[in-house]
Amino acid sequence: MIKRFRRKFIAVAVLSLSIILFASFGGIVLATQFRTDREITSVLRLLAQNKGQLNQKAARKTLGPDSNKDSLFKYRYFALSLSNKGKLKLVDNTHISTISASDISSNSASIKKAIKNTTSEGSIMINSNPYRFILVKSKGSNQTIAIFLDTTPITASYKHLFRVAIFLGISGLIFFTLILLLLSNQAIKPIVEAYEKQRRFITNAGHELKTPLAIISANTEMEEMIGKSDEWTESTKEQVERLTMLINQLISLARMSEKDELVLERVDFSDSVKRAANSFKSLIQKDGKNYNIEIEPGLFVNGEKQSLYELVNILIDNANKYCDETGQVSVNLNKGSLGRNAVLQVKNSFKDGKSINYNKFFERFYRSDESHNSQKGGFGIGLSMAQDLVRVFGGKINASYDGKNVILTVILKLRK
Structure with missing residues (x-):
């Protein structure tokens, strides 16, 4: 149990830090992305208002007081005109060195398609570079002016921040996990x-x-x-x-x-279930109940022989104890659907089973009738012991109700 608690402690601590790091770095990255996107939109609209040009006075009003003539050089853009007849013409490429008339000609089909599918603003890839554009209707002419802004210089800092955030987040998480692994024993x-x-x-x-x-x-x-x-x-x-x-x-x-208390080995689960089930046969039949046993032979699991036998005893005893009068108790052991696990199901008919909280079935001292004057034997410890044993064996146990029967299911991994 201590090892399981230590693993849970580490898992919860790492998960908590992951959430904090994700929220912190994610918030910074999202805020930067939003700011970058707003900057691109502002520059495009500023270009549209000033006929494809940037000036310091207008930039300060739109982009902030830190904008000056030198800082505006980082914005790389060009302008095209598209006539109603679909003729594309390069208007201005003096503010960018990577776009020429031949580039426009070779990408004319995709540019025309992007412009026609957009009412005001859009995005496009030209020569493997991302561009955002804005459309401006020319007054007194049948042309549409499209101003294209290269977003690579603007988004470079955002992308760099994103990579740094991922690196720092993963590195911090790994470092924290290593420290936690070293110090967790002291913490607990x-x-x-x-x-x-x-x-x-x-x-x-x-x-x-x-x-x-x-x-x-x-x-x-x-x-x-x-x-x-x-x-x-x-x-x-x-x-x-x-x-x-x-x-x-x-x-x-x-x-x-504690797992260290038991020496685990390859155990014949089928034999343990058979012996335990047969030991209850006379007692259950004496109480006037039907008893059904179905055991698939040759199923071996990792466990401890006597403890495995005790586990089955606890489950059958509980089923017999809470079975309806003249009801039925069933013990079934088979391979799982994928053939990797041994599945033990112990059922007992119980007409009043709908009102029981099966999530509490394995709590110590839990009694389904919530009464200290129960007429049933036992103390509510047996199923808690069964749960501890199943965990030691590396398996799973659960309780459920199918409308007629209470079903206790144990799943243990098969061992060849």
Whole structure:
């Protein structure tokens, strides 16, 4: 459980940092992108208002007070005219060195198509470079002026920032993860110590409680031997037995929570299920319930033989305990649909199963009737023990209801 908690701690911490980095760098990049796009739009409209030219006075009003004659040189643009007859002509290319009349001629088809498909502003690739353009209707003529702005110099800083943000984000995340892997044991040390103290307390207290219980049991038996047997001595014996069972389960639960306590090996799951299922046959049939067993032979999993047998015992005992009178208990073990897993399903008919919260089924001391005066045996520990065992074996366990039956499903990876 400690290893699982450490992994979850690291995962949550890394995920939290990822969200923070994504939100921070993403916000900066988006803000820069928005500013860049607004700058491109502003320059294009400024060119349209000033007949394809940029001047310092107008630029300061539109682009900000930092704009001057030298800063305007970074904007590279050219102008074309398109007549109603579809004739394309280069009007001005004095502000750009990469566009010539031959370039316009070789790209005329795509330029005409882009202009015709746009009402005011659009974008196009010319000679593998991105351009944004704006259309201006010439007064008194049948021509449309298209002003093209090379966006490469403007977006260069945004793209560079984007690459830097990705690099810093990934590098920071990797560095943080490495630091966390090194220091996570120290971070969760107080929790680990508290957990270990809890385990030791349960184990020690359990053993200490067994002694007075044994004395009470011996005294009660002595009273019965000298002829003082009555309903009170019987009640005392029942409660001693009940407490002894509870203590044993608590000790078992504390010991099963850590993988290091069990030596895992290749175990015949089919044989463990068969032995456990057969041991309940007489008890279930004696209670007047139907009992169905279907076990596919030769299914081996990674586990510990006695603990695997105990796991199946817990599930069948729970199914029998909460099965309707004259109902049915079923034990089915088969391969999964992909043939990679062994799937154990223990079912019991339960007509009142709709009102149960199956998400809480594996909580310690959880009882489906939420009553301390339950007529059913047990303490609500068994399924919690089963969940711990399945986790130790590297599998999954869940509870569900199909409208008639409560279904406990265990999935363990097959081992050849």
